[in-house]
Amino acid sequence: xxxxxxxxVLLAALIFALASSAFADxxxxxxxxxxxxxxxxxxxxxxxxxxxxNAFDRIALAEKTKWEPHYYSAFGCIMMAAQEKDAAKKDAxxxxxxxxxxxxxxxxxxxxxxxxxxGFAHMxxxxxxxxxxxxxxxxxxxxxxxxASALNPENPRALxxxxxxxFGTAQFFGSSTTEACAVVTRSLEKFNTYKSxxxxxxxxxxxxxxxxxxxxx
Numbered sequence: 001x002x003x004x005x006x007x008x009v010l011l012a013a014l015i016f017a018l019a020s021s022a023f024a025d026x027x028x029x030x031x032x033x034x035x036x037x038x039x040x041x042x043x044x045x046x047x048x049x050x051x052x053x054n055a056f057d058r059i060a061l062a063e064k065t066k067w068e069p070h071y072y073s074a075f076g077c078i079m080m081a082a083q084e085k086d087a088a089k090k091d092a093x094x095x096x097x098x099x100x101x102x103x104x105x106x107x108x109x110x111x112x113x114x115x116x117x118x119g120f121a122h123m124x125x126x127x128x129x130x131x132x133x134x135x136x137x138x139x140x141x142x143x144x145x146x147x148a149s150a151l152n153p154e155n156p157r158a159l160x161x162x163x164x165x166x167f168g169t170a171q172f173f174g175s176s177t178t179e180a181c182a183v184v185t186r187s188l189e190k191f192n193t194y195k196s197x198x199x200x201x202x203x204x205x206x207x208x209x210x211x212x213x214x215x216x217x
Contacts, residue, residue, distance in 0.1 A: 029059070029062075029063055029066070030199060030200065032055075032059055033059065033068060033069065033072075033200050034199070034200070036052050036055040036056055036059070036072065037072060037200065039051070039052045039055070040052035040053075040056075040072055040075060040076045040079070041203075041204060043076070043079065046080055046083065046084075049076045049077075049079050049080045049083075050076075050080070052072070052076050053073050053076035053077060053080075053096075056069045056070070056072045056073035056076065057069070057073050057100075060073065060103070065107060066107065067104040067105075067107040067108040067111060067114060068104075068198075068200045070100045070101070070103040070104035070107070071100070071101075071104045071113060071114055071117060071202070073096075073097075073100040074096075074097040074098075074100035074101045074104065074117055074121070075097075075117060075202075075204075077093045077094065077096040077097035077100065078093070078094065078097045078117070078120055078121055078124055080093045081093035081094045081097065081121075081124050081125075082124055082127075087128045087129070090124075090125075090127075090128055091125065091128060094121050094124060094125050097117075097121045098118075098121055101114060101117055101118050101121060104117075105118070110151055111151070112148045112149075112151040112152035112155045112158060113148070113152075113155065113157065113201070113202050115144050115147050115148040115151060115158075116144065116145060116148035116155060116157050116158040116161055118144045119140070119141040119142070119143070119144030119145045119148065119158075119161055119162075119165075120141075120161050122137045122138075122140045122141035122144065123137075123138075123141040123161065123164070123165050123168075125137055126138055126141065130172055134169070134172070138165065138169060141161075141165050142162065142165060142166075145158050145159075145161050145162035145165065146162070149162070154190055154193070154194060155190070155194075156187045156188075156190035156191040156194050156205060156206075156209070157187075157202060157204070157205040159183055159184070159186055159187035159190060160183075160184060160187040160191075160205050160208050160209040160212065161205075162183055163180045163181070163183035163184035163187055163209070163212055164180075164184075164208065164212055166179060166180035166183060167180035167181070167184070167212060167215070167216075177215075177216065180212075180216075181212075181213070181216035184209055184212045184213050184216065185213065185216075187205075187209045188206075188209050188210070188213060191205065191206045191209060
């Protein structure tokens with residue numbers, strides 16, 4: 001007579017239950033998110049970024065109605081893509097980012113920060129091969145930044161990313177960067193006044209704006 005070992009089934013059920021309840025308390029969820037947000041902001045190595053991404057992915061499994069874990073997972077992947085030199089690996093990180101962004105959009109389709117991050121992924125993908133990808137992806141990036149700004153005119157990240165895209169495009173074609181520099185100035189103004197009721201709202205981007213502004217002078 002065959003016997004059925006129920007132990008693996010019970011263990012699997014227990015693991016699922018623990019994952020589902022680990023962040024059931026909003027306070028625990030917020031604390032876990034803040035810890036890992038700081039980790040991804042402070043990451044210096046690919047391993048540190050990957051650890052943060054893995055943490056956000058675990059949180060996302062438990063918090064199926066929250067867009068922020070997917071957002072920060074995508075952000076970490078974009079940061080890894082920006083540092084990666086190998087084109088195929090860069091694209092692989094960006095594919096991961098786009099997947100996470102899609103999950104965030106499924107939860108919060110009109111969230112300005114998510115749309116801006118989608119444009120960021122397009123922008124970094126252009127850098128793999130600007131000559132062959134720019135014509136297709138640059139408009140998609142700018143469209144995303146424009147939509148993000150329309151959804152929330154106070155979002156400084158949408159502006160600085162747009163400015164970075166415009167500046168890079170102008171440099172590539174040897175044209176004026178005046179418009180890009182005007183946009184980055186506006187982004188810095190928004191960074192100075194930006195406020196959000198969401199304690200997990202993105203805070204990155206100011207240093208990007210300051211570095212770009214320095215190039216304009």
